[in-house]
Amino acid sequence: MPPRELWERFFDPDGVLEALGCGALPGDVVELGCGYGTFTTAAARRVSGTVYASDIDPMMVRATIDRATQSGLQNVVVEARDFVSEGCGRPDGSVGFVMLFNILHIEDPISLLREAHRVLHSRGVVGVIHWRRDIETPRGPPLELRPDPGQCRSWAEKAGLRWLSSPALAGSAWHWGMTLGRTTRAQRP
Ligand SMILES: C[S@@+](CC[C@H](N)C(=O)[O-])C[C@H]1O[C@@H](n2cnc3c(N)ncnc32)[C@H](O)[C@@H]1O
DSSP states (O other), rough: OOOOOHHHTTHHHHHHHHHHHHSOOOOOEEESSOOTTTHHHHHHOOOOEEEEEEESSSHHHHHHHHHHHHOOOSSSEEEEEOHHHHOOOOOOTOOOEEEEESTTTTSSSHHHHHHHHHHHHEEEEEEEEEEEESSOOSSSSSSGOOOOOHHHHHHHHTEEEEEEEEEOHHHOOEEEEEEEESSSSOOOO
């Protein structure tokens, strides 16, 4: 990750969350790989439920905890977790919004989407953003690792999710966004 000040020039967290509908539904939020908490605290201000954020990197966990504390937010829980081996730790069907932001270039994106599907309640939404690969961007993973929206949608469908929308992301020109919802049955791995 680049330094926080640089990273946060690339997004408008409120514009992203508004476009993806975070806060439109009641319930808790899960964020997998929260980084500096760029979106964690913005989400926590928008929802009445709790934002459960996690990251494998203890420095990112500390940064996000400090940020939530300094912002006076009472509805943020941050944990050090490896989502590959431990998932997000929330019960099945318990969450209204899952954030998968700048994370789906990992080795096994379908398993992460399955974890999002597992915790989502029936009307819940998964919000995805990632770096565009069709234009030059100032940062982001190597082009060959970046999923485009079509790739993401195909992975999501394998994980039992269905495409809902691909909204424009106000103030975040280097990213694309997508929302996904639950289907009645997940496909088997
Ligand atoms: C590119 S950053 C994105 C951070 C944040 N989602 C954002 O968009 O600002 C990816 C984050 O995912 C975390 N991460 C990577 N692999 C992980 C894993 N297996 N379990 C938990 N966190 C992970 C990294 O430590 C890093 O903070």
